[in-house]
Amino acid sequence: MTPRELDHYADVQLLPGKAAIAKLVVLLAVLAVLPFVVPGYRIFTLNYMAVFVIVGLGLSILVGDTGQVSLGHAGFMAIGAYTSVLAMTELGAPFLIALPAAGLVSAFFGFLLGLPALRLDGPYLAIATLGFGLAVTLIIGHGSFFGGHMGLVVPDAYLGPIPLSGDISHYFLIVGIAVVLALAARNLSVTRVGRAFRAIRDSPIAAETMGVDVAYYKTLSFTVSAAFAGIAGSLLALMNGFISPGVFSVTLSLMFLAMVVFGGLGSIAGAVLGSLVMGYVNLRMDAVQEIPIFGPMLQNFSDAYMSPSGLPNVGWVLTGSMIMLTIMFEPRGLYGVWLRIEDGVRWLRRRGASDGPAAGTG
């Protein structure tokens, strides 16, 4: 036994040591100046990416930690978006109430879907959640209360006296919430509930045997995951100014699932990375022709061989190939790629150190 005193808190601490605090401060500083240095019309893109991050964090809890699958997260997002808009228009609720209400109502639907999900696994669960997502958009599309296919206009929102209008105010709200939720998700994963989620994924039998109520935690996982998507939906409504069932298509659900797998299942950094990339790609899908050199080539190729409208298809093919190649060569996804880069840097540094005068190693 080492005489060194172990600090058990350091193992689970959110920001262990000065280096971690410094990293967070730098990150926050970058996020704070970012909207003032990028072109104005790009702030909308950043907001969109941050909304994806919030969905990704929640979906990663369900898929990465608990090991369940969902092809219906666009449905939860829709529930959140419509809840917050209707709360504002029908009940006159301020945005500060409408936003958590979106999370709560979506969480409730997550809980409801979590119940039948207890008896389902793998492909059956995939189909059930897919059906849920479809049903949500169908119901919304046919109810005049929900504005039908025409959708709803989002009313002006205020945070107390501050008007939430314009991309920059949306940016600080959405990115702020994304950062807080990322830190919360990280804490959740290292404490009792997160451990129970992963135990269920690794061995439900052993988890039960340790006293973990598997049904409770599986449902909880669905509930939490849906709450994140609901909050993201409310924020998406705010930044878009308009919502319609078409926004929350099955394709979007597929995209969500793809992005957490692509980012790296079961890691928060992976969920964030994957969501950022896919959020960007999803929004800029039709801007393929802007890629230097390859853009026009791809556009011609698509026009000639893939469809008359062309562009979105070639975007999808690119996205699909990107995901496929990453997962084939690095099953841990983007996060795995990141880890490799870190390893490489460390290796280079060590070589540098051993070439130079004898350096103490820790």
Added chain:
Amino acid sequence: MSFFSVQGLTKRFGGLTALDDVSFEVEKGSIFSVIGPNGSGKSTAFNCINGIYKPTAGSIHFQGNKISGLSPSRIARMGLARTFQNIELFASETTVDNLMLGRHQHMSTGLWRGMAMLGRRTWAAREEIENREHVEQVLETLELEAVRNRPVSELPYGTQKRVELGRALAMEPLLLLVDEPTAGMNPEERADIGERLRKLRDDLGLTILLIEHHMQLAIGLADRVLALNFGRPIALGPPDEVQSHPEVVKAYLGDG
């Protein structure tokens, strides 16, 4: 009322009777061995006791409460822990996290408190630290400190078996079920595990149900022994009596 008792336990799988009218009692602070040839129903008995299987007939009582019919997690929370014949660890987790799972029922941090772990003094952090200390004690007794932060899937088989025992001990059980803890181990490791089990009984007063293929170890450790053959109890009593019981001798000779 005895500490732990099984009455008329029967388990059928379709046409196969894996356990046929098995009854026995276990005294607090003793080691009770279950022996028998392959397929005689030993693991099935454990699965019925901890609730993974619902018995076809019969009842199981623990500290005066009927536990047959309850879910494994309820039974675990009443103080019953077990290990598995084929290791059931949380493969992607580290040794520490596996043992921390054993602390699940002794902790209470939920969703909100977990998310809000923002300093050493918050509820979740205090609970983590307290329970980690307990886990460290178990790691020390089982000499697992060196693999504390290793993912268990990277550990050798014998070490994984010890981690599984550690996880069960981290639960602070009143009754411990161990299913072939020395399978795949060399004689040295086997003797070591035997010694640890003996210490758990003698020093901590733990009650242990043991399935063990190695007759010498099973008999040497046990206060009482039950022998099964084709799901039927063929002998029950003190170790030397069971060992020399003609039916037991026959079953083991037939087993080869």
